[in-house]
Amino acid sequence: MTGVYYWQYQDRLRQEMREKLHDIVAVAALQIDAEAHNTLRLPEQESGPTYLRLRRDLQRIRDTATGIRYVYTMVPSADGQIMFVLDAETNPEEIAHLGDLYDDASETLKTNFASLDKPLVEQDFYTDKWGTWLTAYAPFYTSDGKRAGVLGIDIENSNIQTRERYLLLTSLPISFAVILAVLIFSWLVAYRLSATTRSALQSLRASEEKLRNIVEYSSNLHYFHTDQHVLTYLSPQTHRFLDCGPEEAKRRWTEFVSDHPVNKKGFEITQRAIDTGEQQPSYELELVGTKGRKIWVQVNEAPVVQEGRTIGIVGALTDISESKHYADFIQHQATYDALTDLPNRRLLLDRLSQTLTRCRRHGKKGALLFLDLDQFKHINDSLGHPVGDAVLKAVAERLKKNLRDEDSPARLGGDEFVLLFSEVGDDTEKVAEYTQMYAEKIRDLLSKPYKIQGHELHVTPSIGIALFPMEDENADDILRHADTAMYRAKEAGRNTVRFFLPSMQHAAEELLRLKNNIQQALERQEFQLHYQPLVDHANNLLGLESLIRWQHPKRGLIQPDQFIPVAEDTGQILKIGEWVLANALQQYKTWTHFPGFPLPSRMSVNISPRQFLNPDFVIKVERLLAESDVDPACLTLEITEGVLLNKLDMARDKMLTLKKLGVRFSIDDFGTGYSSLAYLRRLPVDEIKIDRSFIRDISNDPEDASLVETIITLADKLCLQVVAEGVETEEQCRFLRECGCSCFQGYYFHRPQSADTLEALFK
Numbered sequence: 001m002t003g004v005y006y007w008q009y010q011d012r013l014r015q016e017m018r019e020k021l022h023d024i025v026a027v028a029a030l031q032i033d034a035e036a037h038n039t040l041r042l043p044e045q046e047s048g049p050t051y052l053r054l055r056r057d058l059q060r061i062r063d064t065a066t067g068i069r070y071v072y073t074m075v076p077s078a079d080g081q082i083m084f085v086l087d088a089e090t091n092p093e094e095i096a097h098l099g100d101l102y103d104d105a106s107e108t109l110k111t112n113f114a115s116l117d118k119p120l121v122e123q124d125f126y127t128d129k130w131g132t133w134l135t136a137y138a139p140f141y142t143s144d145g146k147r148a149g150v151l152g153i154d155i156e157n158s159n160i161q162t163r164e165r166y167l168l169l170t171s172l173p174i175s176f177a178v179i180l181a182v183l184i185f186s187w188l189v190a191y192r193l194s195a196t197t198r199s200a201l202q203s204l205r206a207s208e209e210k211l212r213n214i215v216e217y218s219s220n221l222h223y224f225h226t227d228q229h230v231l232t233y234l235s236p237q238t239h240r241f242l243d244c245g246p247e248e249a250k251r252r253w254t255e256f257v258s259d260h261p262v263n264k265k266g267f268e269i270t271q272r273a274i275d276t277g278e279q280q281p282s283y284e285l286e287l288v289g290t291k292g293r294k295i296w297v298q299v300n301e302a303p304v305v306q307e308g309r310t311i312g313i314v315g316a317l318t319d320i321s322e323s324k325h326y327a328d329f330i331q332h333q334a335t336y337d338a339l340t341d342l343p344n345r346r347l348l349l350d351r352l353s354q355t356l357t358r359c360r361r362h363g364k365k366g367a368l369l370f371l372d373l374d375q376f377k378h379i380n381d382s383l384g385h386p387v388g389d390a391v392l393k394a395v396a397e398r399l400k401k402n403l404r405d406e407d408s409p410a411r412l413g414g415d416e417f418v419l420l421f422s423e424v425g426d427d428t429e430k431v432a433e434y435t436q437m438y439a440e441k442i443r444d445l446l447s448k449p450y451k452i453q454g455h456e457l458h459v460t461p462s463i464g465i466a467l468f469p470m471e472d473e474n475a476d477d478i479l480r481h482a483d484t485a486m487y488r489a490k491e492a493g494r495n496t497v498r499f500f501l502p503s504m505q506h507a508a509e510e511l512l513r514l515k516n517n518i519q520q521a522l523e524r525q526e527f528q529l530h531y532q533p534l535v536d537h538a539n540n541l542l543g544l545e546s547l548i549r550w551q552h553p554k555r556g557l558i559q560p561d562q563f564i565p566v567a568e569d570t571g572q573i574l575k576i577g578e579w580v581l582a583n584a585l586q587q588y589k590t591w592t593h594f595p596g597f598p599l600p601s602r603m604s605v606n607i608s609p610r611q612f613l614n615p616d617f618v619i620k621v622e623r624l625l626a627e628s629d630v631d632p633a634c635l636t637l638e639i640t641e642g643v644l645l646n647k648l649d650m651a652r653d654k655m656l657t658l659k660k661l662g663v664r665f666s667i668d669d670f671g672t673g674y675s676s677l678a679y680l681r682r683l684p685v686d687e688i689k690i691d692r693s694f695i696r697d698i699s700n701d702p703e704d705a706s707l708v709e710t711i712i713t714l715a716d717k718l719c720l721q722v723v724a725e726g727v728e729t730e731e732q733c734r735f736l737r738e739c740g741c742s743c744f745q746g747y748y749f750h751r752p753q754s755a756d757t758l759e760a761l762f763k
C-alpha cells in the first residue's frame with residue numbers, strides 16, 4: 001500500500017518539480033544579455049571578455065538552486081543543427097565549448113528547437129553520456145524581439161530523488177493509518193533516511209534563500225502584476241530605479257512612467273502578452289523617479305498562465321540608461337561633425353531626403369544653400385590649422401545662432417557648409433526672392449570680422465542655392481546643384497550669391513532691384529496713398545482706410561503686396577510707415593476744411609509688425625498727431641494679430657499709452673492667426689476686421705459662414721466693433737447684415753481711390 005502512495009506522490013511531486021523548473025528557466029532566460037550573446041559564434045571567442053562575462057551570468061543562475069547541474073545556451077548552427085554557445089560548467093572534461101554541436105540532444109529538443117518560443121520542460125528524465133536529467137528550455141530575445149538563443153537547465157536525477165524522498169516524508173497529508181503503515185513498513189530504513197531528509201530540508205531552504213537573493217539583490221527590478229495591471233510584487237531595487245521604496249513605487253507606479261511616445265508601444269506589448277499568453281519581445285521604457293531623475297529600462301516579461309488563462313505578468317527591468325546614453329553618443333559621433341558639432345554630410349542627406357519628400361507631398365518648395373569660405377586656405381596656410389579650426393567653429397556658431405528652428409545647418413568638411421530651408425513656400429518666385437534675401441543676410445553675417453587668437457580676420461562666403469523640388473531629383477542631385485551654383489558664385493567674383501537655375505537668378509535679381517528701388521522711391525516721392533471707404537449697409541461713409549501705392553516710373557502702379565513684405569524684411573518699412581502715417585493725417589486734416597465732403601470720424605492706417613515693435617513707435621505716433629493737429633480719437637491703427645501674440649506685455653503697454661490719447665486699435669485680417677477673441681479682450685482693442693478670405697466664401701462654404709457668424713456674435717458680446725473686409729456681392733452684404741454686422745469695406749461699395757477721386761465722388 002505504501003508503494004502505491006509512494007508512486008502516486010512521486011508523480012505529483014515530479015509534476016510540481018517540472019512546474020518549478022518551468023518558472024526557473026523562464027526567469028533565468030530574462031537574465032541573459034541577448035545582444036551580447038549574438039556576438040558570440042566563434043570558438044576563439046571563448047577566452048574573450050564577453051564570453052567570460054556571460055558565462056559568469058550563467059554560473060550565477062546555476063548557483064541559485066541546489067540541484068541545477070548544467071546551464072547552457074544554444075543557437076542553430078549554420079547547417080541547422082543545435083550548437084552550444086555558453087556553458088556555466090568549468091570542468092574541462094565536461095564543458096560544452098562554443099561551437100560544439102549538441103549531437104545527443106533529446107528528441108523533444110530536436111523537434112522543438114527551431115520553433116521554441118516559450119519555456120518547455122521535458123516530460124521525462126533523459127539519459128545522455130553525462131547522466132540522467134530533467135531538463136527545461138526557454139528562448140531569450142533581443143530588445144527588437146528577435147530570438148537570440150535557447151537556454152537549457154539540467155537537474156540531476158539523484159538530486160530529484162532525494163527531494164522526492166524528503167517531500168514524501170514531510171508532506172503526507174493522509175490518514176493516520178497510512179502514516180502508521182508507512183512508519184511500520186519503513187521503520188527499518190527510517191534511521192538511515194533521517195539523515196538524508198535533514199540534508200534535503202537544508203538544501204531546499206538554501207535554494208529558496210538563493211532564489212530570493214537573486215531576485216532581491218540582482219541589479220534588475222523584478223515585479224509581478226496581475227492581468228488587470230495591478231502590481232502585487234516589486235523587488236526592493238525600486239530605490240535604485242525610482243528613488244523610493246517598493247510600497248510607494250507600487251502606489252504611484254503610473255506617475256513614474258513618462259509620457260515618452262515609446263512607452264505607449266511598451267504597454268501594447270504587455271497587453272499582447274496578457275491577451276495571447278505568449279512571451280513577447282522585450283521593449284524599452286522611460287521612467288522618471290520621485291526626484292525627477294530619468295532612466296531608460298529594458299523590460300523583459302513572461303506571462304504567467306494557469307489553466308489556459310493568463311493570470312499576470314512576471315517581469316524584470318534592467319537599467320540601460322548608460323548603454324542608451326552610449327548608443328546616443330555613438331549615433332551622435334556618426335552623424336555630427338566633431339569640430340563644429342553641426343550635422344555632417346550623412347545626416348544632412350538624410351534630412352534633405354525627408355524634406356524633399358515632405359515638400360513633394362505638401363506642394364511646397366525648399367532651398368539648399370551651399371556655402372564655401374573664400375580664401376580660407378590662405379588663413380590655414382598662413383596662421384596655422386588651430387586658427388583655421390577656430391574660424392570654422394566661429395562660422396558654425398554664427399550659423400547656429402541666426403537660423404530659424406526649422407532650418408538646419410551642416411558642415412560637409414573643410415570650409416564647406418550647407419543650410420537646408422524646409423518648406424519655405426509654394427510660389428517658386430517668392431521662394432527664390434526669400435532665399436536670396438536670406439542668403440544675403442547670411443553673407444553679411446559671416447562677413448563680419450572674427451577676433452581669433454589676437455587676429456582680426458575677414459572671411460566671406462560664396463553661396464550657391466538650389467531650390468527643390470524642380471523635377472524628379474534626389475537629395476544627392478540637389479546637393480550637386482547647390483555646389484555647382486556655389487562655383488558660379490566664385491566665378492562671379494566671390495562673396496556673392498548665385499542660383500542653380502537662371503530663372504531663379506532672374507527672380508532674385510529682380511528682388512534686389514526692388515530693394516534698391518524702394519529706397520529711391522521714398523526719395524523721389526513715388527509713393528501715393530489711396531483711400532478705401534468703410535460704409536454702413538446704405539453706403540453712408542463711416543471711415544476711410546489709407547492704402548499705399550507705388551507709382552513706379554517704368555513698371556507703373558505697384559500694389560503693396562509686392563513691396564511691403566520686402567520693405568518689412570529690409571527695415572525700410574520704418575521710413576515708409578512714418579511717411580504713410582504723416583500723409584494720412586495730413587490728408588485727413590485737409591479734408592476737415594474741405595467744403596461738402598462728408599468726412600467720417602475714422603481714418604485707419606496700417607501699421608506693420610516691425611513698425612509697431614520699434615521702440616520709437618509711440619513717440620513717433622504722438623509727434624505726428626501733434627504735427628498734424630488731428631484729434632487722436634479720429635485715428636485707428638490697424639495691426640495684425642501675430643504682433644500681439646508674440647509680445648503681449650509690450651504690445652499692451654504701447655497700446656495703453658496711445659489709448660490714453662484717444663487712438664483706436666483695430667485687429668486686421670482677424671481669423672488668419674491664432675488669437676481668440678477672449679485673448680484679445682486682455683488688450684485695449686476697439687475693432688476687429690474679419691479677413692476677406694472668410695467673407696469671400698461665406699456664400700458657398702457653410703464652415704466659413706458659421707465662423708463669420710460666430711465672430712460677429714462674440715465680438716458684439718465683448719463690445720468690439722466689427723468690420724467685414726472684402727465685401728464684393730450683395731449676397732455677402734445681406735448675410736453679414738443678418739449676422740449683425742454693420743460696417744463694410746469692399747469692392748461692392750467702393751474700391752480704394754485717390755484723394756482727388758474720392759473728393760469728386762462724395763462732393
Ligand SMILES: Nc1nc2c(ncn2[C@@H]2O[C@@H]3COP(=O)(O)O[C@H]4[C@@H](O)[C@H](n5cnc6c(=O)[nH]c(N)nc65)O[C@@H]4COP(=O)(O)O[C@H]3[C@H]2O)c(=O)[nH]1
Pocket residue numbers: 532546547548559560561564577580606607608638668669692725726727728745746747748752
Ligand atoms: N479682392 C478684394 N480686395 C479688396 C476688397 N476690398 C478691399 N480690398 C483690398 O484688401 C486690402 C485691405 O487691406 P489690408 O487687409 O490692410 O491689407 C493690406 C495691408 O496689409 C498692406 N498695406 C497696404 N497699405 C499699407 C501701408 O500703408 N502700410 C502697411 N504697413 N501695409 C499696407 O497691403 C495689404 C494689401 O493692400 P491692398 O493691395 O491695397 O489691398 C487692400 C484692399 O485694396 C474686395 O472687395 N476684394
